[in-house]
Amino acid sequence: MISKLAEIVGEEWVISGDEAKLYSYPAFIPLKIEPPVVVLPGSEEEVISLVNFLNENNIKYIVRGSGTSLSGATTPTQGEVVISLTRLNRIYSLDNFEITVGPGLANFLINKTLGNSNLFYAPDPSSYVVSSIGGNISHDSGGMHTPKYGTTFDSIIRLKVLLSNGHVEEIGSSNFFDPTSIFVGAEGTLGVILRATLRLFPKPEVSKTILASFNSIDDAGKAVVSVYKAGVTPAAMEFLDKNSIIAIENTQYKANYPMAEAILLIELDGYSVNVEEEEVRVVSAIRNNNGEVFIPKDEEEKNRWWWGRKGAFPSFAYYSPAYLTLDANVPRSTLPTMLRFTYEISKKYGLPVANSFHAGDGTLHPLIGFDPKNADETIKAIKAAEEITKLAIKVGGVPSGEHGIGIEKIKFMKLYYSEDDLTLMRRLKATFDPKRLLNPCKLIPPAKNEICNTVNRIHTYLLEGDI
Amino acid sequence: MISKLAEIVGEEWVISGDEAKLYSYPAFIPLKIEPPVVVLPGSEEEVISLVNFLNENNIKYIVRGSGTSLSGATTPTQGEVVISLTRLNRIYSLDNFEITVGPGLANFLINKTLGNSNLFYAPDPSSYVVSSIGGNISHDSGGMHTPKYGTTFDSIIRLKVLLSNGHVEEIGSSNFFDPTSIFVGAEGTLGVILRATLRLFPKPEVSKTILASFNSIDDAGKAVVSVYKAGVTPAAMEFLDKNSIIAIENTQYKANYPMAEAILLIELDGYSVNVEEEEVRVVSAIRNNNGEVFIPKDEEEKNRWWWGRKGAFPSFAYYSPAYLTLDANVPRSTLPTMLRFTYEISKKYGLPVANSFHAGDGTLHPLIGFDPKNADETIKAIKAAEEITKLAIKVGGVPSGEHGIGIEKIKFMKLYYSEDDLTLMRRLKATFDPKRLLNPCKLIPPAKNEICNTVNRIHTYLLEGDI
Numbered sequence: 039m040i041s042k043l044a045e046i047v048g049e050e051w052v053i054s055g056d057e058a059k060l061y062s063y064p065a066f067i068p069l070k071i072e073p074p075v076v077v078l079p080g081s082e083e084e085v086i087s088l089v090n091f092l093n094e095n096n097i098k099y100i101v102r103g104s105g106t107s108l109s110g111a112t113t114p115t116q117g118e119v120v121i122s123l124t125r126l127n128r129i130y131s132l133d134n135f136e137i138t139v140g141p142g143l144a145n146f147l148i149n150k151t152l153g154n155s156n157l158f159y160a161p162d163p164s165s166y167v168v169s170s171i172g173g174n175i176s177h178d179s180g181g182m183h184t185p186k187y188g189t190t191f192d193s194i195i196r197l198k199v200l201l202s203n204g205h206v207e208e209i210g211s212s213n214f215f216d217p218t219s220i221f222v223g224a225e226g227t228l229g230v231i232l233r234a235t236l237r238l239f240p241k242p243e244v245s246k247t248i249l250a251s252f253n254s255i256d257d258a259g260k261a262v263v264s265v266y267k268a269g270v271t272p273a274a275m276e277f278l279d280k281n282s283i284i285a286i287e288n289t290q291y292k293a294n295y296p297m298a299e300a301i302l303l304i305e306l307d308g309y310s311v312n313v314e315e316e317e318v319r320v321v322s323a324i325r326n327n328n329g330e331v332f333i334p335k336d337e338e339e340k341n342r343w344w345w346g347r348k349g350a351f352p353s354f355a356y357y358s359p360a361y362l363t364l365d366a367n368v369p370r371s372t373l374p375t376m377l378r379f380t381y382e383i384s385k386k387y388g389l390p391v392a393n394s395f396h397a398g399d400g401t402l403h404p405l406i407g408f409d410p411k412n413a414d415e416t417i418k419a420i421k422a423a424e425e426i427t428k429l430a431i432k433v434g435g436v437p438s439g440e441h442g443i444g445i446e447k448i449k450f451m452k453l454y455y456s457e458d459d460l461t462l463m464r465r466l467k468a469t470f471d472p473k474r475l476l477n478p479c480k481l482i483p484p485a486k487n488e489i490c491n492t493v494n495r496i497h498t499y500l501l502e503g504d505i
Numbered sequence: 506m507i508s509k510l511a512e513i514v515g516e517e518w519v520i521s522g523d524e525a526k527l528y529s530y531p532a533f534i535p536l537k538i539e540p541p542v543v544v545l546p547g548s549e550e551e552v553i554s555l556v557n558f559l560n561e562n563n564i565k566y567i568v569r570g571s572g573t574s575l576s577g578a579t580t581p582t583q584g585e586v587v588i589s590l591t592r593l594n595r596i597y598s599l600d601n602f603e604i605t606v607g608p609g610l611a612n613f614l615i616n617k618t619l620g621n622s623n624l625f626y627a628p629d630p631s632s633y634v635v636s637s638i639g640g641n642i643s644h645d646s647g648g649m650h651t652p653k654y655g656t657t658f659d660s661i662i663r664l665k666v667l668l669s670n671g672h673v674e675e676i677g678s679s680n681f682f683d684p685t686s687i688f689v690g691a692e693g694t695l696g697v698i699l700r701a702t703l704r705l706f707p708k709p710e711v712s713k714t715i716l717a718s719f720n721s722i723d724d725a726g727k728a729v730v731s732v733y734k735a736g737v738t739p740a741a742m743e744f745l746d747k748n749s750i751i752a753i754e755n756t757q758y759k760a761n762y763p764m765a766e767a768i769l770l771i772e773l774d775g776y777s778v779n780v781e782e783e784e785v786r787v788v789s790a791i792r793n794n795n796g797e798v799f800i801p802k803d804e805e806e807k808n809r810w811w812w813g814r815k816g817a818f819p820s821f822a823y824y825s826p827a828y829l830t831l832d833a834n835v836p837r838s839t840l841p842t843m844l845r846f847t848y849e850i851s852k853k854y855g856l857p858v859a860n861s862f863h864a865g866d867g868t869l870h871p872l873i874g875f876d877p878k879n880a881d882e883t884i885k886a887i888k889a890a891e892e893i894t895k896l897a898i899k900v901g902g903v904p905s906g907e908h909g910i911g912i913e914k915i916k917f918m919k920l921y922y923s924e925d926d927l928t929l930m931r932r933l934k935a936t937f938d939p940k941r942l943l944n945p946c947k948l949i950p951p952a953k954n955e956i957c958n959t960v961n962r963i964h965t966y967l968l969e970g971d972i
Contacts (some may be wrong), residue, residue: 219686463682
């Protein structure tokens with residue numbers, strides 16, 4: 039098999055043994071499984087040849103980008119060949135309000151390319167410096183700008199996808215039987231994204247940052263709802279709890295935030311008259327909920343505040359060597375309830391927790407610290423995460439807002455979806471991937487007749503543990 | 506069969522013979538075909554029983570609402586039982602920014618129900634007074650407010666759908682394998698919409714109407730592009746050509762428009778400061794393209810202008826007893842080219858043409874007059890429509906922006922989509938409707954082994970004529 043793969047992509051782009059260990063797990067820490075071989079095709083034609091070869095020989099495979107999946111969507115649990123698309127990183131065209139790129143391009147490079155033009159690409163997951171566009175699409179990634187500009191789905195104009203039978207399809211540009219909503223967020227279980235045409239937005243003429251601090255989580259939660267009730271859709275509205283603030287202030291991300299139970303970091307954008315009017319409304323929504331308002335005194339302070347927010351995840355190292363990142367999306371009105379529950383869970387399991395998240399769209403991000411060298415503690419952290427996810431579903435939420443299901447949350451699909459729903463998903467998968475070769479045993483809980491191997495007790499717990 | 510149907514829905518709700526003729530064609534005039542029987546279920550349970558009965562007995566069926574399809578999507582061409590959902594018109598709940606309704610409810614009744622609340626439902630197809638929400642969803646209907654608020658798809662939060670196997674699914678609320686984008690616009694070929702939860706928007710605080718008249722179609726087209734380049738997204742931007750203006754001014758829709766080669770009727774909405782800023786930019790975009798600006802002097806004049814626009818289709822009776830309505834969606838920059846071509850085609854075929862359409866989103870609506878009593882002239886009109894649609898595809902457009910494919914444009918699917926695309930669509934259809942009972946021989950051109958009966962030469966031409 040390896041010689042055939044080398045024939046397609048060239049010997050230097052087929053990796054196995056020690057080097058392949060680099061691809062043994064994405065950002066989802068609890069499970070490390072080495073792939074038998076990693077292939078890095080350099081062109082769409084090579085990807086098509088690879089898929090045809092794998093399909094003809096019934097070989098399972100996983101397609102990945104930069105490996106930033108937090109849900110283990112690209113962990114090779116079933117001995118799959120791993121295809122990395124990082125070399126497919128071309129910018130094909132840039133026309134007016136559209137850009138067409140390869141799936142391996144890092145998100146960040148789009149805005150870098152746009153430079154001083156008056157356009158920008160909106161979806162900005164925290165991983166944007168490295169995460170690839172193909173991965174963003176396959177997870178329907180959100181980000182700080184989701185409340186106003188939507189998730190990755192909302193920025194997709196067209197996709198060129200490769201199906202397992204070797205056919206190349208253009209999807210998204212049509213009105214009829216358009217499978218885009220099932221492809222986006224499918225975590226690579228349906229086909230390969232070869233090329234994406236993305237929507238660009240005009241840069242806002244003005245943007246304004248407001249920081250609000252609160253002595254209670256409830257007040258902060260109410261302020262979030264009040265902002266929307268005042269008719270304002272902020273470009274971003276980020277929530278940091280006290281644990282996050284402490285971590286940030288004690289690491290290189292130090293932002294000089296006011297010490298408080300919670301802060302909201304808000305960005306407004308648009309025409310200047312519009313932003314002025316929104317500022318009046320937002321300030322009043324904050325003060326009506328007992329918040330204190332801070333305006334950055336200069337560009338430097340503003341950038342420091344946002345840089346601090348970007349450091350919320352990495353600065354969690356202050357508490358713990360590794361963490362799980364949840365991402366349930368819940369109704370905005372339930373945010374305080376959810377947060378209080380994360381602190382209870384922290385106490386119950388004796389594991390550190392911090393919350394920093396996109397309050398604007400209700401996507402929570404509790405971080406739960408654990409020691410990945412300790413399998414017992416790892417499973418304990420997974421159990422803590424499960425309790426939080428269960429409550430999120432109970433209050434009307436969805437198990438994952440933007441990080442995907444992967445292997446991490448696969449059991450929760452059974453809590454959230456009915457067996458009929460899952461059957462329909464399996465039928466849709468079979469339409470695109472009749473041989474079940476593409477990223478098997480992920481996202482959709484396996485049907486009764488579907489065999490999924492497990493490699494250790496953490497894996498077994500993720501796939502089959504009680505819920 | 507009829508006695509079994511009567512058992513399910515009650516005798517008075519099963520219609521055949523002369524009464525069924527009322528359901529022999531929707532607003533698509535060229536083809537009248539009587540259904541063997543029409544059933545009007547009164548509850549979701551009755552719909553489920555009907556579908557189970559029809560499925561078990563391999564009986565083809567069509568589901569329809571108010572019958573306003575302009576593409577013949579609900580014309581019973583294959584002897585189908587017609588299920589009318591007009592009795593499923595309940596409003597189930599109205600919560601904050603969401604409303605849940607039955608599929609038979611007329612679009613208009615949502616905003617009537619909302620009354621003086623501060624919310625509104627945005628999608629407003631011209632047929633909104635009668636067309637049903639189920640039909641709007643099945644055609645992904647747009648309307649005047651599409652440029653700012655999107656099509657029906659963008660207002661869908663959740664759908665409760667009935668699949669042909671009798672399973673009821675909730676779709677749209679999940680992130681994973683969500684089939685909403687294939688269900689919306691599927692013209693009833695995949696399943697039955699039982700209930701829809703729709704997004705409501707806060708009513709804009711201020712709205713402002715601006716009318717612009719132009720002595721050339723090119724200038725009007727350029728002004729449309731300039732408005733967007735100025736960073737303004739109008740709530741509505743409607744285009745009327747001279748032929749439309751003449752028709753409106755000579756019928757009950759008389760609006761006292763300035764006589765011009767083209768007018769744009771623009772609505773801006775938002776906060777007052779925002780609308781003021783947008784007005785400055787729009788007025789400058791109009792004047793820079795040699796347009797003259799008119800502001801309504803009072804509420805009455807403003808309403809008259811919009812009422813005139815709403816009368817653009819019915820007032821076409823001034824030219825012709827019936828008309829075909831095209832709805833290709835084209836890049837905004839090609840609007841003048843497309844319009845000029847409609848006048849050439851009018852001359853070539855000796856048939857009247859008028860253009861009134863949503864310039865904001867590039868959805869053309871050329872009306873082509875013909876005498877439906879004359880089969881030759883009907884086919885001539887269809888041929889004229891085909892030439893226009895072909896050019897629309899050539900300049901980068903889509904054959905249908907909002908009226909759907911139905912039977913009217915089924916051949917064009919082969920021009921726009923590759924055989925691989927169509928194969929994928931057929932596979933998706935088979936996933937939901939393996940027996941091909943749901944609205945067969947519509948939307949997707951039949952596969953080679955699929956038999957479609959034709960009833961007359963117009964039908965044969967629509968299905969099989971040269972393109």
